[in-house]
Amino acid sequence: MTSQPDAKVPPSGAGAGEAAHRAEMAWRSIGAPNAVVREFDFWNNRYEGRRLFSELLGTFFLVLVAVGGGMVNARFGGDAVPSGARVVAPALMVAAVILFMGTVSGAHLNPAVSFAFALRGDFPWKRVPAYVVAQFLGAVLATLLLWALIGRQGSAGLTLPGQGISATTALLWEMVLTAGLASVILGTASGAQQIGPMAAIGVGSYIALAGLWGSPVSGASMNPARSLGPALVLGDWTAWWAYLAGPVAGAAIAVGFAYVLRGPGGGLSGVQAAQGTLGSRWRPGPIQRP
Secondary structure, eight states: OOOOTTOOOOOOOSTHHHHHHHHHHHHHTTTOOHHHHGGGGGGOGGGHHHHHHHHHHHHHHHHHHHHHHHHHHHHTTSOSSOHHHHHHHHHHHHHHHHHHHHHHHOOOOSHHHHHHHHHHTSSOGGGHHHHHHHHHHHHHHHHHHHHHHHOOOTTTTOOOOOTTOOHHHHHHHHHHHHHHHHHHHHHHHTSTTOOGGGHHHHHHHHHHHHHHHHHHHHOOOOOHHHHHHHHHHHTOOTTTTHHHHHHHHHHHHHHHHHHHHHOSOOOHHHHHHHHOOBTTTBOOSOOOOO
16 A cells, blocks of 8 residues: 555644534545544544653653663663663664554654654644653653662763764764654655554664664764753753754655655555554443443
């Protein structure tokens, strides 16, 4: 299945405009299957709290592993967690989070990914700020928990330019790595690769591979929340702008690649991957007995 540029989720206004929009959707849905009607449930705020909690919890687990690897390694002598494990473990956590709650919120776990999905037309801009806040909050809470349990271990857990690497080089490095990451995410979300939930393998594999060879240069963060959340808690803002501008620029480049490869976004597969299917393919509560 390829992406479907014409199957866009229509914009939703506020107040009277939103009411009119929903009335129009209800009128158009008369006689339509529930699967079609529920395509538009994403615009119902009923499940928004669950989506935001999903982003907070997923980013919490990601940062717990990504920052915790460095902190634990520093706490127990510098060789307790091998360097390879410190970059592969976050990748495996991302894959796990995508699999176990990607259908709730899309499992962005990264402000650059939310930005890419919105720029691509697969995710509404109005929900980007709340997603980003939830992601940063998850990163901060994970760092605070690690700090409380094992103490602050110098700069361990931060993403910093490697020895002899300038902040500008780190920015460009993060931009290139994030362009690749966002390309993998947007590509697997399009439906063209027919891998469905197995997108977790593609995304997790890319993060691991990028980290194995790219982390000595910039830390291979590719995620502003993962970098700036710990920086906020630990009070170290070294080269912070590189870890904000680099991933965002890389995400924008990936959106350009996606347009060249597959045309406009907004297809049904991309929208469902970016927004999750909570409220359209799943309903809370027990199954009704006949």
